[in-house]
Amino acid sequence: MNKILLIDDDPELGELLSSYLGDEGYDLESCCTAQSGLKAFKKGDHDLVILDIILPDLSGLNVLGKIRAESSVPVLMLTGKGEEVDRVVGLEMGADDYICKPFPLRELLARMRAALRRAFPPPLTEDPSVPPLKGQLRIGNIIVNLDTRSVLVNGEPTHFTAAEYCIIELLATNCGKLVEREKLMESALGRSADFDDYVLNVHMSNLRRKAGSSVSIKTIRGRGYMMTARNQAEA
Template identity: 40%
Template sequence: MSRVLLIDDDIGLSALLKEYLEGEGFQVDAVHDGETGVRRALDGGYAIVVLDVMLPLVNGIEVLRRIRETSQIPVLMLTGRGDDLDCVVGLELGADDYVPKPCTPRELVARLRAILRRAAQTGTPEEGLETLRAGPLTLWPERRRAHWQDRPLELTSTEFNLLEVLARHAGHIVSKETLSVQGLGRPLARYDRSIDVHLSSIRHKLGLLSDGRSWIQSVRSMGYQLIRE
């Protein structure tokens, strides 16, 4: 049973979502302020955090920033519909995905399961694990570990998913639709900027080629390509 921490100051909505999620097999704790949310997210042994942007005193963006200082726990953000800036900032700070409010509990469950499915660690011993290499990148998908130029590469769960998809097709263009389905676990939505923001973060972590180009190239109207060297 996956443990979910719900951070939302709307007590009525929290109770509704908690009841629905528990009916779907999750174990849910709800807190209603950012300070408590940060503390519980870092100390509570949760599998995932559902975080509302609009919180009093300490807003959701600041809560996410504090969580990401020390933890890569998956975070799904709840944002106001049409608040594109909140979505982009949240993704840039390391949120794994976002759902615009008002959202249906069914959609929330689907997003949670997609993130958790891709974040799950098998616990398989190191021997015999698949090793995926693309230039200076090495991935161990079952262990969710990544090295870049022989050094550990810190990635969020979603960043790992997207980089794995690109690595499996290194040297070839991967469409945004494929990246969304295989990396985010959902079809690409119209005007969805999630993939672009996640890949911008990955680019920053990888640095540049010797000629100044990014290791991840954007191919207009087609998708993205991980350079293999």
């Protein structure tokens, strides 16, 4: 059973989600302040955090920073419809996704499941038509380790969130080929192709910043992205 931590100052939301997610097979722990949420996070072994940006004692962005300083656990932000700047900052700081209040419970559940699949992918099923990915992918000065889901940039371990890792693995697996935006949205982020691709834009910006000049990630306007080794891009 996945353990979920909710940090939100609305106790009624906590009760609602505890009942709803409990019926879906999740164990929810609810905290109404940033400090109690951080204390619970340090004590617990949570698989995902649902974090409100507006908290009574500390900004949710500050909480996110403290979580990211010690953990890569998936974080799903709860935001208001007018908090676009905060959403951008949260994604840049390492949040995996966001959902605007008020939200349908089924949508929250879908976002949670997508984030958990990225962080804890199921074992590959035996399919003779699809060769399993094993070992490492080396593109320019980046090494993507498919077994440990880790990345080396210029020989140094570099932290990528689960969402960023899924994107870079998909780009690296298709090195030198166009990867459509729709494929990245659906395969890497678990969002439908007709959903606003705002989250993808921020994750791509983060990925480029972390990769630096080690590889080239081109935007193919109106279509998608292509990763190549730097010397290939300049050829």
